[in-house]
Amino acid sequence: MTDHSVQTGQTRIDRSRSMGLKLILVGALVVLLGAPLALVNLLAWERANRAETVSAEVGAAYGGAQEMRGPFLVLPYTIDREMEVRDANGRTRREMRTVTETIVLSPDTLHLTGALETRILHRAIYDVPVYEAGLQMSGRFDTGAAGDVLPEGGTIDWTGARMIYAVSDLRGIGEDFRFTLSGRRALRFEPQSDFDRLGPDGAAWRGMAAPVANLRPGEAFDFEGALQISGAGRFALLASGRETTADVTSDWPHPGFDGQYLPDTREIGSDGFTASWRVPYLARGVPAAWVEGRGYTLNQASTALFAVNLVTPADGYAQVSRSLKYALLFLAFTLLMFFLIEANGERPVHAAQYVLIGLAQVVFYLLLLAMSEHLGVWAAYGVAALATITLTAGYALTIFRSQPRAMVTFAGLTLTYLVQFVLVLVEDYALLIGSGLVFAALAATMFMTRKVDWYGMTAGVEGRASPAN
Structure with a gap:
């Protein structure tokens, strides 16, 4: 067994094992990012209450x-x-x-x-x-x-x-x-x-x-x-x-x-x-x-x-609140997409980079809330989504050093935000669509990681077998 083959086998073992830990990290990060999302949700609630207070004050003066x-x-x-x-x-x-x-x-x-x-x-x-x-x-x-x-x-x-x-x-x-x-x-x-x-x-x-x-x-x-x-x-x-x-x-x-x-x-x-x-x-x-x-x-x-x-049509605060209900789900989809691209590529994504990617998705909801008060909720959604997608896809290009993978990220994020937009519109079918999305995401994860050697056993066997060659 040469030093090079031993080193290669050990590298594969370390990478395989790190992917398993990385998946656990992604899950934990989704849970942790629930805290800043909760703060955005609280801010949305406060702004909605402020709007109701102003409406009540103006309305009371008018009868x-x-x-x-x-x-x-x-x-x-x-x-x-x-x-x-x-x-x-x-x-x-x-x-x-x-x-x-x-x-x-x-x-x-x-x-x-x-x-x-x-x-x-x-x-x-x-x-x-x-x-x-x-x-x-x-x-x-x-x-x-x-x-x-x-x-x-x-x-x-x-x-x-x-x-x-x-x-x-x-x-x-x-x-x-x-x-x-x-x-x-x-x-x-x-x-x-x-x-x-x-x-x-x-x-x-x-x-x-x-x-x-x-x-x-x-x-x-x-x-x-x-x-x-x-x-x-x-x-x-x-x-x-x-x-x-x-x-x-x-x-x-x-x-x-x-x-x-x-x-x-x-x-x-x-x-x-x-x-x-x-x-x-x-x-x-x-x-x-x-x-x-x-x-x-x-x-x-x-x-x-x-x-x-x-009735005031398309109440911005109500739509933002409904969007925040699905925030953790789509945050998980985004981080899972980066994990799958990493699992099927050669360049690793650092834990700190996962955190930044997750925070970018959280900031989307803050932008949505802030701009909806001035542009209307649907225009605000489009602007905030475009800004977040562009930022995240550009960051993916610097991480993976691959234009095709950056384009996949851009397309995946665009689809994610379009689906979230549809969920906000069709509230009566949100549970059905959301359940289907979760199933599809799980199926895609299982399919795209089917060849991942989570324990690194294959890499170890290849390393031990190399002297016979």
Whole structure:
């Protein structure tokens, strides 16, 4: 055995064994790089919270997310009830007391028409969609329904009748609430900060109330109302009528519908949307009339909402967050690609070089986050990906000293970032695609390392056999 053959065999043994250790190193490095990725994720979360805070501040000054609830007719009545009272000596006894309670009536019919004109407000780098809404309403009340729920012995005080209407933020109201009964009686609404007299839950209501004069027992009447209101982000209406229909139009091309009822019909285009609702009595789940605080409350009735959200398309922070979910996976793919090129070539890749390659991929997500706030998420993704691919492929050229291997690196990275882009777009299929990619990467690793002598046994045999030659 010559010194040269022994040295060659030993070199092959050392390289084979080092590849096994290198693969373990790559796996450990992927785990360790999870720490800086977590910091980028935290930064993305902080920036998203900052954007939400700014949107909330701007939106609040414009009225915020508005919910319109009503109208409801409130009828006070008196009734004698046995109550527990305490005398001067501290003894309790039961006696009859006259108390005032409240009946709440829903409209028999209610039709709502809302028209939203939107615009974008700017603060620093943030855009906040706001709206000016014109709300028209019409319908009919039948006070005869009060007799169906009036407790025996109760007497309605018709002079104390009030019409109430709740709005999330009264600051958004642009002009007086115009409301007429039967086309002749105009009601004058005043701000009312609480409705404590309506029952234990009434204090949660904020809005307006107007006395209804000259209301006769059992009277049925039509009503019409008009309200100009500004808000931001969300526009919600309450299906307060026994039968409720609504039509909402807007110039905003990206609506999102929520609440208990989705539109029966909708048309969405680049110039805006039109949506219509019809909520029948049984679907509403709210009685036509009830005694407040005795089995049912206004707060319970206020859940029968349907709403439109002014959705901002391609929310940059949401897309960056989704991209970060796959960061470790694609970081592993990148380092694995370098390992496979090294395993099938002659030039080794130092551990420090693996660290730098991994850090370059981490910086991609930082660039994506920073540039998405100014360029938009998709343009930012393209610029950040191109910069990272070019940097990493150029570094591969200096490592492998081979233009073909550098081109393979460039192509592999391009494919990796394209696939990640697709995963961000098709969230519903992300698990399926990701699982397939992991399987494909494992299969490629097994195939490309099938001839690697992990223990270096072949090299050792060749070294010992050389004297026979």
